[in-house]
Amino acid sequence: MILANLVHLSYNMWCDRPYPDASPHIVAQPYLRFDESLWRDILTAMAEAGMNALVLDLGDGVRWESHPEIAVENAWTPAKLREELDRVRELGIEPLPKLNFSTAHDAWLGPYSRMVSTPQYYQVCRDLIEEAAELLGRPRFFHLGMDEERAEHQRHYAYAVMRQHELWWHDLGMLIEAVESTGARAWVWSDQGWSAPEEFCARMPHRVVQSNWYYDTTFGEDEVAPQFYGELAAHGYDQIPTGSNWSSPENFDRTVEYCIERVPADKLLGFLMAPWHPTLEEYRQHHLSAVSQVKAARRLFERAAG
Template identity: 20%
Template sequence: MNRVIYRSSFFFLFWFFGFTNLYAQQALEIKGLCIALPQPEFLDDFIDFAAKELKPSGINTLVLRVDYRYQYESRPELRGENPMSKAQVKKLVDACEDLGIEIIPQLNLLGHQSWHSKATKLLEVYPEFDETPNIKLPDTYEWPNEDGLYCKSYCPQHPNVHDVVFDLVDEIVEVFKAKAFHAGMDEVFYLAHKDCQRCNGYDPAKLFANEVLKINNHLAKKDIRLWIWGDRLIDGAETGIGMWEASMNNTARAIDIIPKSVVICDWHYEKAYPTPAYFATKGFNVVACPWRKPNVAKEQVEMITDFKSNSNKKMASRYLGVMHTYWSSAEKFMKEYKNPAHKIDEKGYSSVLTFKAMANSIKELGEK
């Protein structure tokens, strides 16, 4: 009789702790939102929104696209329009700390140094950093175009570019009290370009990897972790994903060169591609990122959770979670979020409803 009780107790404990461990694997470490830094005049509104909407939705991580919208003191020439002050940033950081929301500041490095017909502040002030100086920004932008122009890049081998951009990086990680920094690095179409006297003829994968290494090593001095977008590390031809959400310009091999400490934000907007598993098996921590299709967000939450549940402890720990990406202003996001009449458009898109679908899916799967 005692043996029967012992065995029954043993199997109950095995089942219980196994189930508990499975649930622990399912818990998402990152429940995030990537959004633009709010305009200074809307700072209080954003803090209120974070308290009343984001925190109750389960959000614990904000990647804030700062770029040139901060009052840089080290490089005041690189202040953009309507920049936020140090005191305003401190107010935002303190409020998010109280809410248990971590802020990760973002400054686009390497790529996205222009947008269609307008250069970012970096290339506006330092045009010598341009990877493609012979390609001019048109008055009226169209895609496709003969130059293959989407966004400009800075030359990663220019001898002075890192002195400038690292001043900005150092300043914003300090003012945001950041433990991690997002360097962007997505959609880098101009790299090892024939127009660049320094990069022409170089292996794009090595150039990309070297830039990641340089940024990572700089941040590591202050024990700050690097986050980047993952598209340049996916082979667009082999996967069939193509040139936007993956690479068709020979950068994908960089995945075997860059440090495993880098966190990969794996954005896919039309389908929930299972590429988080690719990054995890390569040794990287990964975050799945939706944008404008609610069903894709739901599928990405389910996918990440399934990957965690069906992995061993080592692999499961690499699936960090899900982060919604929003590519307009914080003010527009808040307005649409609060509008009860807001709905899916004729193309089936709504970034706000996609965010809500992500948050609801996490809660439905037992997240707190």
């Protein structure tokens, strides 16, 4: 079973301009925000907790050979990335790439975030997916993000754009094809299905791994997000449910408990912890607590497996 942690190398996945009352660090910056001392301690803690996968959100934190123009100041070189990935593997952890192509989370694409759905955009996406897969040694899975592509999530952005209807599905298909051409399996967030579950389950290929997410603790029968785990299960999708300590230290434990009861064992590939903070020393306790919460939740699926 996959027990994964989401770590951000780049954190330019949100707003492209400052605005009043913005959350710390949510505004894109032209430099890397990443503390290696914390990074290494997170990896050590993950290994000690029995976690076996790392989803690394790369964004503009890599000086891509195919598109160096999008890299931020102090971005890792490909050689540096390979060196760090060797460290990850030495700890028994499988590194998996994430590049979020949702228009709500693509500030990292620089000028190409303003060329969405053009031939040049499609080529850049393919180039980056191919290079990321090569750098990570042809991974089994490749997370494409694709969450929250709605106007409400871009209300503070200087440049707001959203795809919908046939265009959203067309572009997702292009990204899936690009991932599969590398030998990896595509993986996406599932919230696009919350507002139109019938269409989502009719059009989303079953070969694409689903990460539905819900970060509260009530798991109410009238709440769309947690109920969508059951919808995905009813339609036979492979799932990696996602919890977080973003709003509650109890969410991950509750997510594991909830999903074990509702997702068939052969469709439950694992779980993903998403701390949703930059890899900076000021968030050390938050990141290490996230790992501790995964470790504590292991008793639930170990009990289910045994």
